[in-house]
Amino acid sequence: MIKVENLNKIYKSVHALKDINLHVKKGELFAYLGPNGAGKSTTIRILTALTNPTSGSVSINGFDIKNSGFSFKSNSIKSRQQCGLVPQSINLDQELSVYENLTIHGLLFRMGKSERNKKIEELLSYVDLSSRKESLVKELSGGMKRRLMIARALMHSPSVLFLDEPTVGLDAGMRRKIWGLIKKIQQQGTTIFLTTHYIEEAEFLADRVAFLDTGTILVVDTPSNLMSRLGTWALDRLIEDKMEPIYFNNREEANNYIASQNESFTLRRVNLEDAFLSMTGKKVK
Ligand SMILES: Nc1ncnc2c1ncn2[C@@H]1O[C@H](COP(=O)(O)OP(=O)(O)OP(=O)(O)O)[C@@H](O)[C@H]1O
Numbered sequence: 560m561i562k563v564e565n566l567n568k569i570y571k572s573v574h575a576l577k578d579i580n581l582h583v584k585k586g587e588l589f590a591y592l593g594p595n596g597a598g599k600s601t602t603i604r605i606l607t608a609l610t611n612p613t614s615g616s617v618s619i620n621g622f623d624i625k626n627s628g629f630s631f632k633s634n635s636i637k638s639r640q641q642c643g644l645v646p647q648s649i650n651l652d653q654e655l656s657v658y659e660n661l662t663i664h665g666l667l668f669r670m671g672k673s674e675r676n677k678k679i680e681e682l683l684s685y686v687d688l689s690s691r692k693e694s695l696v697k698e699l700s701g702g703m704k705r706r707l708m709i710a711r712a713l714m715h716s717p718s719v720l721f722l723d724e725p726t727v728g729l730d731a732g733m734r735r736k737i738w739g740l741i742k743k744i745q746q747q748g749t750t751i752f753l754t755t756h757y758i759e760e761a762e763f764l765a766d767r768v769a770f771l772d773t774g775t776i777l778v779v780d781t782p783s784n785l786m787s788r789l790g791t792w793a794l795d796r797l798i799e800d801k802m803e804p805i806y807f808n809n810r811e812e813a814n815n816y817i818a819s820q821n822e823s824f825t826l827r828r829v830n831l832e833d834a835f836l837s838m839t840g841k842k843v844k
């Protein structure tokens with residue numbers, strides 16, 4: 560579905576992506592996890608043909624998108640039609656209504672009026688915004704704007720949805736609501752490529768996760784495999800002023816360790832943050 564080979568991106572003085580290789584399967588929810596500046600948005604911009612790579616190749620559903628540029632004459636319209644994009648920063652037209660924002664997107668993809676209006680009704684109900692159809696975007700809350708961006712990206716029924724930090728800046732309740740929506744979109748057969756620096760988001764949603772750090776992919780695997788490499792249980796120890804967890808394969812081993820020490824520890828399950836930390840030595844956020 561998404562195939563990336565030896566992808567490099569060099570901005571003037573920054574080697575933002577270094578030999579990225581990825582293969583995302585049809586119907587998969589793939590999370591691209593990394594700290595600020597790791598190269599997440601750059602990758603999404605290349606995969607959605609908004610930026611050209613310096614070298615390497617990218618194909619989506621068999622369409623080669625390298626160097627296709629944004630031209631309705633080239634075959635990039637075909638590859639673009641495969642993709643829906645929810646960019647990191649909100650780029651809705653604030654002075655227009657919810658309905659108008661979706662209509663403009665439909666027009667861009669040459670949808671006819673009745674097809675457009677049917678899709679708008681369907682999507683607004685899907686993202687729980689039917690009652691805000693006539694509201695101006697500037698009157699919506701942050702969470703509503705994110706949901707509208709997702710609806711907009713789904714207007715032309717893409718087979719792959721790219722979500723660049725879809726829940727950044729939202730409260731925990733709204734984040735969970737959007738997670739539910741993302742799961743629902745995947746269940747309908749859409750392949751999803753999501754970037755995030757929220758560990759729990761990747762852990763909760765992803766079939767597979769890539770750890771990205773300063774332009775390099777460190778590992779790609781399922782969240783459960785990444786965590787079980789370390790063990791099942793963790794104890795947090797403060798050594799000097801650094802938290803250094805120790806990992807155990809079973810609870811008994813952990814309890815024996817606690818009994819042998821003079822301190823009190825809290826036993827917890829290993830999480831994806833542990834896996835990231837152990838590979839990079841740094842936290843994602
Ligand atoms: N248009 C640009 N010109 C020059 N450098 C850029 C440009 N866009 C990104 N970069 C640099 O490339 C690197 C990767 O940036 P990118 O935006 O892809 O990271 P990110 O993982 O999305 O980070 P964040 O979590 O902050 O969104 C950074 O060092 C950034 O400064």
Ligand SMILES: [Mg+2]
Nearest residue numbers: 599600601647
């Ligand atoms: Mg980004």
